[in-house]
Amino acid sequence: MQVEFHGAAGEVTGSLHLVIAAGKRILLDCGLMQGSRESEARNVDPFPFEPSQIDALVVSHAHIDHIGRVPLLVKRGFSGPIFVQHAGADLMPVMLLDSASLAESDALRANRKRGAGEPEVQPLYAREDVELAMEQVRGLPYGSRQEIVPGVEITFRDAGHILGSCIIELWADGRKLVFSGDLGPKGTPILRDPELVRDADLVLMESTYGDRNHRERADTLHELGDIFESAWRDRGNVLIPAFAVGRSQELLYWFAKYWDQWQLSRWKIFLDSPMAAKVVSVYDRHAELFDQEALQVWKDKPNPFRLPNLHISASTAESMAINQFESGAIIIAGSGMANGGRILHHLKYNLGRRNAHMVFVGYQAEGTLGRRLVEGAKWVRIHGRDYRVNAQKHTIGGLSAHADQRGLMEWYAGFDQHPPLVLVHGEDKARETLAGEIGERHGIRVELVRPGMVLEV
Incomplete structure (x- = not known):
């Protein structure tokens, strides 16, 4: 061989x-x-x-x-x-x-x-x-x-x-x-x-x-809850670049589990990815692969994929409409390394806002926009135009x-x-x-x- x-x-x-x-x-x-x-x-x-x-x-x-x-x-x-x-x-x-x-x-x-x-x-x-x-x-x-x-x-x-x-x-x-x-x-x-x-x-x-080594998951989840609280006080939006497969579903799982503790009912939650919506349906068809804790969450909590204030944006028009919200929105969108997809449009609207929060929950490869933002870039170029970075950034390693x-x-x-x-x-x-x-x-x-x-x- x-x-x-x-x-x-x-x-x-x-x-x-x-x-x-x-x-x-x-x-x-x-x-x-x-x-x-x-x-x-x-x-x-x-x-x-x-x-x-x-x-x-x-x-x-x-x-x-x-x-x-x-x-x-x-x-x-x-x-x-x-x-x-x-x-x-x-x-x-x-x-x-x-x-x-x-x-x-x-x-x-x-x-x-x-x-x-x-x-x-x-x-x-x-x-x-x-x-x-x-x-x-x-x-x-x-x-x-x-x-x-x-x-x-x-x-x-x-x-x-x-x-x-x-x-x-x-x-x-x-x-x-x-x-x-x-x-x-x-x-x-x-x-x-x-x-x-x-x-x-x-x-x-x-x-x-x-x-x-990653942070302990309990510490990571505590930090994520603190970010949502800070963003609410700042009257800003939270942007989360996330892969449509895996990370987006995991985030929704934690949202369901900590629904009351993080006071998520006061937010508008957007899963801005027609692909992620299709992935959710695949997860629904393969519950036999879930672990026991997940099956218990599905039984006792709001269904992670059907949260009462979750909006899944399928069309381009629905995605564009999200940008009318200058505060109170949690936006999960691809791609996970911010090197393409709908997250770029939300970054263009929010990067210059000091009350906006960017949350990076996965690996950012060399050369990607996500890597440049994590490393503290003051200016970034998106679709041929330069944008100043005033938004607050958070790197959450424990959700890898x-x-x-x-x-x-x-x-x-x-x-x-x-x-x-x-x-x-x-x-x-x-x-x-x-x-x-x-x-x-x-x-x-x-x-x-x-x-x-x-x-x-």
Whole structure:
């Protein structure tokens, strides 16, 4: 068995790993590169392999940095099956159709500004490309070992990151590879904790937060309640950039659980994302994947997805109408790193207001607008215009959907032996720190791969 690393190898987006075994070529993830303009420009580059020669694609979960180039892969010649957990299969078209719509809008905007003689900008893929790709998707349950092509078997284990997220176990050539996908922290609302795996010949593990530990969740929730109280006193709005899958549903869960304590009935709460609304319906269909605490909240509290003052904005007109509110609004909108989507329009209206509050509840990748705001930028450019940043900012690390250093180390320690370990999906500082900690504790050498590297299993 051989593994080639082509994406999320020294960065946190663009997950793409190729396994060559049993005479077959199996792709693990096919994610979009996000962040700076230079990073995103790489999405149009040729794949470092011939797509038509890939026998199967196995997807860890439905976040865009893990599935965002799947329609492009199909468009360029891949015709094999795409394996994903059942809930992930329901989420994929929601995510990819939104991605296609954004790509088409960006191309339209770029072409309006195109100078004479400049070539027309084409979207990375269109909605019809997504529909074609979805015909190749095959949903699988957790815990079932299945042959996906001759000589290659896989099992999905719950990764606890988003609904349908998977740890992938893969057997071929008498060897076993384990790919963590993105691991969630223990105690994540709604979701079950990541499953432990006991044996492997090689482990590929994410390392997004390999150099830090999250705040205790209780402290984080106390801080979030304080932010809402301060914003109410300031007579301002609260803006929360949040991914449509995972973070938005988690926030609504906490809103339901602390409905009375945070006095949320006095606010207007907007989930400004037609995609998030569709994701909510997927969650509704897969309650069998919820943990016991979530089932109890659904029973005893207001339904998190149907709060009495929750407004889900489907149309552009509904989204634009939110900006008539200069105070008293909690606005959850994508994208989670503020590098696109409807949150940009709300930032344009609110960044200059000293009584506005921005709350960042997830990882902000290098080169994104969210990262610049978190790092204290005084001016930012949105849609070609510069905006002064007067709004107050808050970084809430304890709500991350990724395991922190402690959680990653605990998950790796669950293996009975200490199999060779490769760190992916992390920036270098995080990977180097985690490699040092694990290497010292278990006496192993941890590999930090780069794009194009090849390892034998």
